[in-house]
């Protein structure tokens with residue numbers, strides 16, 4: 001039985017290949033190898049007999065906010081529940097850390113809606129604008145990423 005776990009450092013090159021494949025189709029933002037090593041502890045992966053088949057990361061912004069990033073499931077495994085269990089892994093860690101709200105910027109809002117996320121506006125995420133968006137050439141012009149948030153006590157009908 002395969003399961004979601006932390007990546008090993010020896011898997012970071014494979015992790016980059018998984019991300020690069022999604023980057024090439026304009027689905028997620030690129031990550032350099034250096035960034036991946038620096039932030040490897042943010043990640044969870046899902047591996048099967050063919051290698052890494054999925055990944056996700058939880059990036060903490062501040063005391064009460066974290067971003068779900070780089071959620072990817074290998075093409076041949078999509079729509080089999082892997083994305084949901086990867087997401088659950090980072091949400092569970094966010095709860096353990098006491099983070100009340102997470103957000104995502106995504107081109108796949110349908111998936112996140114099914115997991116309880118609701119659409120918001122970038123203006124509701126001023127920290128993200130200051131940190132990343134303000135430096136992005138697409139900000140306010142051609143940005144096609146949809147910001148969404150999830151209050152963790154509402155996830156999966158689980159009350160905390």
Ligand SMILES: CC(C)(COP(=O)(O)OP(=O)(O)OC[C@H]1O[C@@H](n2cnc3c(N)ncnc32)[C@H](O)[C@@H]1OP(=O)(O)O)[C@@H](O)C(=O)NCCC(=O)NCCS
Pocket residue numbers: 022027028069070071072073074077078079080081082083084085104105106107108110111114
């Ligand atoms: C988005 C993604 C991670 C979803 O992973 P997945 O393993 O295919 O999703 P799951 O099988 O866990 O799906 C969970 C639910 O979401 C639905 N869903 C998944 N992808 C969907 C999509 N693109 N559109 C609508 N619904 C979708 C599933 O049908 C399922 O619904 P159900 O609970 O009613 O059966 C995957 O499609 C992917 O890697 N996409 C490319 C990269 C990407 O866009 N990542 C998001 C960047 S933040």
